[in-house]
Amino acid sequence: MIDLYGMGSPNVLKIVLMLEELEADYRFHFVKVWSGQQHEPGFLRINPNGKTPVIVDPDGPGGSLTVFESGAILIYLAEKSGRFLPAAGAGRYEALQWLMIQLTGVGPMFGQYVHFTRFEPEVSAYATARYTSEAIRLIDLVEQRLSRQAFLGGDDYGIADIATFPWFNNLAPMKLPLDRPNVARWVEAIRARPAAGRLAARMAELAPIGAADMAEATPEDRDRMYGRGRFARTA
Ligand SMILES: N[C@@H](CCC(=O)N[C@@H](CS)C(=O)NCC(=O)O)C(=O)O
Known part of the structure; x- marks a missing residue:
């Protein structure tokens, strides 16, 4: 196991x-x-x-x-x-490059977007604008890709889609644009998969545990998470 x-x-x-x-x-x-x-x-x-x-x-x-x-x-x-990943050939690299877009783009940039719009909205108008623009740019990139291909990695559902779905499944609560038809079609197709149904059940179990962990965090815990206060480093 x-x-x-x-x-x-x-x-x-x-x-x-x-x-x-x-x-x-x-x-x-x-x-x-x-x-x-x-x-x-x-x-x-x-x-x-x-x-x-x-x-x-x-x-x-x-x-x-x-x-x-x-x-x-x-x-x-x-x-x-x-x-969920072609074993060889051009299709493998096509899928891997869209996986990398998630790992290096969607994940970190949406993460910063959430940090500066939800967790620390008052600290920097510049950061808010920068990460909002970048998150929307990435949504448009995914929309463009999905206007040409059924799935991010190519014709078949695979790990690029699996990696990207959890962020795009959450566009509404993040207050990011929902009016991209190919993104919407792709999100719905993944939501309809039995595995995504089981994921939703798991998310419902995890949400209160995560909320309690966050609620119990001391100011020092928050400083450690954000690298500030006594955890701040200077070059
Ligand atoms: N690049 C890493 C990112 C991992 C990551 O940022 N994990 C977060 C949760 S989403 C975490 O454990 N954060 C704790 C911390 O930063 O101290 C991956 O894709 O696995």
Whole structure:
């Protein structure tokens, strides 16, 4: 059975969706990131970067395998199962480049957008405008891609879609534009998948645990998460 260490964020939910698509046997271990559990020695042994998600697969190549970074985990699970990523050829790189757009663009930029519009809206009008523009630019990029292809990776649903869906499934609560017809068609197609139904059930379980972790965070916990106060570094 695979052990998944995570919380309720899109980076973790993409792994939940993948495991559900694979109908894999897995156990979810909630990591209280607001309380700082990701900085404890036991967690740092499985991810020195101190972030979720991490998986531990007892049935990896040559024995137990630990994988961190959501993109690496998706590629590992796709290669192990032989599903959701072409094994070779141009289609593999087409899918991987759209996976990279999620990992380097959608994830970090939407993350900053949420930080400056929801968590710390009053600190910087410049940052708010910058990340709002970048989030909308990325939505338009995905819209353009999906106007030509059924799925992000190409003709078939795969790990680029699985990685990107958890952010795009949340455009309404993030107050980002919903009037992109191809994005809307693609989101609905993924929502209709049985694995996405199981993901939604898992999200409903995780939401109150995550909300309680956040509510219990001390001012010091928040400073550590945001790298400010006594955690601020200077170059
Ligand atoms: N590039 C990493 C990002 C991981 C990441 O930012 N994880 C967040 C949750 S979405 C986390 O664990 N944050 C805790 C922290 O930053 O201390 C991935 O794709 O796995």
